Amino acid sequence: MGKIEWAMWANEQALASGLILLTGGIVGVAGQFRGWQFAAYGVAAGVFVCLLEYPRGKRSKGTSVARTGQYCFTVCVKAFGPLTRNYYVRAFLHAAICVPGGFMLATVLGCVCLGIASLIYLAAAIRGEHWEPILPRTETQRKPVPPSIKNPPSNPPPRPPPEMRRKRVDDLEGAAYDNPIPVTANEY
Amino acid sequence: MFVVLVWLGINAFLFVHFYMAFLTPRWFYTRVLLGHALSWARAPAAALNFNCMLILLPVCRNLLSFLRGSIQFCSRTAARQLDRNLTFHKLVAYMIAFHTAVHIIAHLFNFEFFWDAQLTNDTSSLPYVLSQIGNNDNASFLNPIRNNHTSPTLITFTTIAGLTGVAITLALILIITSSMEVIRRSYFEVFWYTHHLFVIFFMGLVFHGYGRIVRGQTVSSLRTNQPERCFNHSDTWGEDGSDCAVPEFAGNPPGTWKWVLAPMILYVCERLVRFYRSHQKVVITKVVMHPSKTLELQMKRKGFRMEVGQYVFIQCPSVSRLEWHPFTLTSAPEEDYFSAHIRIVGDWTEALYQACGGDRTEPQEAWKLPKVAIDGPFGTASEDVFRYEVVMLVGAGIGVTPFASILKSVWYKHIQKNQEVYTKKIYFYWLCPETQAFEWFADLLQSLEGQMNDKGMSDFLSYNIYLTRWKETEAAHFRVHHEAENDPITGLKQKTLYGKPNWDNEFTNISTKHPGTKVGVFLCGPPQLGKALEKQCLSHSEADTQFIFNKENF
Numbered sequence: 001m002g003k004i005e006w007a008m009w010a011n012e013q014a015l016a017s018g019l020i021l022l023t024g025g026i027v028g029v030a031g032q033f034r035g036w037q038f039a040a041y042g043v044a045a046g047v048f049v050c051l052l053e054y055p056r057g058k059r060s061k062g063t064s065v066a067r068t069g070q071y072c073f074t075v076c077v078k079a080f081g082p083l084t085r086n087y088y089v090r091a092f093l094h095a096a097i098c099v100p101g102g103f104m105l106a107t108v109l110g111c112v113c114l115g116i117a118s119l120i121y122l123a124a125a126i127r128g129e130h131w132e133p134i135l136p137r138t139e140t141q142r143k144p145v146p147p148s149i150k151n152p153p154s155n156p157p158p159r160p161p162p163e164m165r166r167k168r169v170d171d172l173e174g175a176a177y178d179n180p181i182p183v184t185a186n187e188y
Numbered sequence: 189m190f191v192v193l194v195w196l197g198i199n200a201f202l203f204v205h206f207y208m209a210f211l212t213p214r215w216f217y218t219r220v221l222l223g224h225a226l227s228w229a230r231a232p233a234a235a236l237n238f239n240c241m242l243i244l245l246p247v248c249r250n251l252l253s254f255l256r257g258s259i260q261f262c263s264r265t266a267a268r269q270l271d272r273n274l275t276f277h278k279l280v281a282y283m284i285a286f287h288t289a290v291h292i293i294a295h296l297f298n299f300e301f302f303w304d305a306q307l308t309n310d311t312s313s314l315p316y317v318l319s320q321i322g323n324n325d326n327a328s329f330l331n332p333i334r335n336n337h338t339s340p341t342l343i344t345f346t347t348i349a350g351l352t353g354v355a356i357t358l359a360l361i362l363i364i365t366s367s368m369e370v371i372r373r374s375y376f377e378v379f380w381y382t383h384h385l386f387v388i389f390f391m392g393l394v395f396h397g398y399g400r401i402v403r404g405q406t407v408s409s410l411r412t413n414q415p416e417r418c419f420n421h422s423d424t425w426g427e428d429g430s431d432c433a434v435p436e437f438a439g440n441p442p443g444t445w446k447w448v449l450a451p452m453i454l455y456v457c458e459r460l461v462r463f464y465r466s467h468q469k470v471v472i473t474k475v476v477m478h479p480s481k482t483l484e485l486q487m488k489r490k491g492f493r494m495e496v497g498q499y500v501f502i503q504c505p506s507v508s509r510l511e512w513h514p515f516t517l518t519s520a521p522e523e524d525y526f527s528a529h530i531r532i533v534g535d536w537t538e539a540l541y542q543a544c545g546g547d548r549t550e551p552q553e554a555w556k557l558p559k560v561a562i563d564g565p566f567g568t569a570s571e572d573v574f575r576y577e578v579v580m581l582v583g584a585g586i587g588v589t590p591f592a593s594i595l596k597s598v599w600y601k602h603i604q605k606n607q608e609v610y611t612k613k614i615y616f617y618w619l620c621p622e623t624q625a626f627e628w629f630a631d632l633l634q635s636l637e638g639q640m641n642d643k644g645m646s647d648f649l650s651y652n653i654y655l656t657r658w659k660e661t662e663a664a665h666f667r668v669h670h671e672a673e674n675d676p677i678t679g680l681k682q683k684t685l686y687g688k689p690n691w692d693n694e695f696t697n698i699s700t701k702h703p704g705t706k707v708g709v710f711l712c713g714p715p716q717l718g719k720a721l722e723k724q725c726l727s728h729s730e731a732d733t734q735f736i737f738n739k740e741n742f
Contacts, residue, residue: 005375008370008371009365009371009375012366012368012371013361016365023293028296031297031300034300056370059374105296105300105340105341105344106296109357113361116358
């Protein structure tokens with residue numbers, strides 16, 4: 001498993017945990033369970049974790065697949081700079097967030113899942129991974145179209161006289177000719 | 189599609205049936221405490237039993253291959269259903285996740301209601317009275333929350349049902365998150381190892397009901413205390429003169445094992461078969477390095493028999509003891525060896541390449557080649573190719589590999605045995621983003637082309653190679669050599685085309701050229717292309733000409 005980026009799996013696990021925490025919290029609040037305050041916390045914490053984990057980070061090797069509509073989340077998460085870039089911070093953050101969930105049955109599952117996600121993030125951080133935003137390629141990165149192609153050519157290309165141009169299938173060697181002007185593609 | 193509908197129907201039936209089963213008098217007092225949340229928990233439990241039984245079956249590939257072999261003689265459609273095994277496995281997995289969620293949420297309510305009942309502390313309330321039953325013998329109780337010093341969370345972690353429930357749910361969640369496409373495609377090992385948590389899942393599932401924590405009135409108790417009559421007189425239960433005894437409760441015996449035992453045994457057999465097959469000796473007879481990082485391994489194993497387009501799982505103990513990776517066989521059954529072309533894209537393939545001495549230039553001694561093990565071959569749709577008179581083969585990029593086997597086999601059948609081959613015409617489409625991946629396959633096509641010309645059969649195979657992406661420098665090169673007789677890239681007489689094929693035209697041409705025939709369409713490539721081709725098959729299948737779509741998937 002040399003090239004695994006643990007952060008990718010930690011991200012999936014954390015996102016799932018956020019959803020589970022959120023669902024458990026909603027059930028606890030809607031059912032007015034005892035300890036519903038913890039459930040309300042679960043809702044808030046679940047939403048926070050989902051927002052944080054929704055934008056997938058850029059893989060250091062290979063193509064990164066962004067989640068649908070994650071661009072605005074990427075911008076928000078990126079704004080926190082080193083806090084979100086560093087996976088140690090995320091690991092401890094998730095560990096801290098998950099603790100209050102353990103006090104109520106409805107949120108206990110979300111708590112344990114988030115704890116596991118925190119451990120995987122810790123593994124990622126120890127291996128030196130960090131979060132990079134997936135940003136769309138900007139226009140300036142594309143090579144500018146050279147001016148020479150914009151206008152159609154005004155002169156016909158130089159051609160040898162018609163006798164030479166006719167295809168001489170019987171004498172392929174003799175039919176070859178040297179173009180007076182060298183033909184090369186536009187190289188930059 | 190039909191199978192999916194039947195499966196959904198059974199799910200719905202089980203859900204409704206077991207929902208209703210808990211609305212009977214036996215569960216009257218339980219419902220006093222829990223209301224309909226009881227049924228909401230038991231109904232998905234039944235559906236879960238059903239789905240957990242099913243989930244192991246689609247991945248028993250040896251069993252499926254065997255079944256496929258015997259069904260093949262019956263009909264083509266049934267055999268094709270088995271190709272969707274992985275899709276079905278995933279579908280069942282999603283259903284398990286859904287029912288688990290419903291089950292857990294219902295039990296959350298159940299525990300809360302049990303707790304409420306215990307904490308009312310009001311002897312005139314029926315729920316409280318019910319909760320006190322069984323305080324003496326601790327056997328005939330109804331409410332698993334036995335006193336007001338405990339809590340749902342504590343009960344969860346101190347009962348068999350609770351502990352197993354948490355453990356298997358965690359296992360399920362980890363399995364699901366590591367099976368997401370991103371993880372599965374890029375970090376196969378994480379996916380594969382984590383998936384083995386299913387062992388914990390099944391063990392926990394079987395023991396989940398052993399605590400008999402969901403309790404209904406016993407049959408004998410129903411005779412001495414009829415709920416509809418007696419529920420109003422809870423203060424006089426068991427007293428002389430009253431005709432209502434104190435009710436007694438017991439849990440149902442665990443039933444999950446009845447559902448999952450057989451599939452578990454089948455799966456164990458499947459793993460044993462794989463283990464046995466993997467220990468048969470396999471010898472690498474030749475290693476060929478092709479351009480653009482493609483490694484060809486030619487191997488022999490005693491008693492190995494294959495059909496066209498099948499795949500095998502290859503393991504190389506010196507690289508990794510636990511990893512088995514699938515590769516399509518590129519050799520034809522008529523050859524005396526079997527081969528796979530392996531692209532070097534990751535850890536395992538890179539290590540395999542080095543173990544085979546790929547980075548050394550001088551020839552290797554045969555005994556220095558690493559030991560490998562093979563599981564398979566396993567069949568996929570390509571076996572059906574020869575049952576069609578006209579065949580369209582579409583391969584995208586590396587997806588062309590199974591077709592190497594088919595083309596070679598077709599050729600051997602024609603020249604060696606002079607058999608009457610049912611297939612009369614093959615249209616072959618190869619879509620490739622770049623020129624570099626061509627070489628080994630182009631060599632094959634070239635040799636086939638030459639041999640066909642010699643035999644005067646040059647119109648048996650019509651192939652079209654599409655370069656879907658090219659660089660400007662190359663385009664200039666093509667412009668200049670447009671008149672050349674052979675294609676400048678592949679050296680083949682049929683030219684390379686650029687861009688993507690116009691499928692509408694292709695299908696129309698083929699249906700006009702072959703009216704009244706069943707045309708088999710085989711694809712090995714990305715799902716979007718599959719959808720496009722499937723649509724074309726449906727829209728062009730009129731009156732006589734029928735296009736039947738087959739898809740390979742890994």
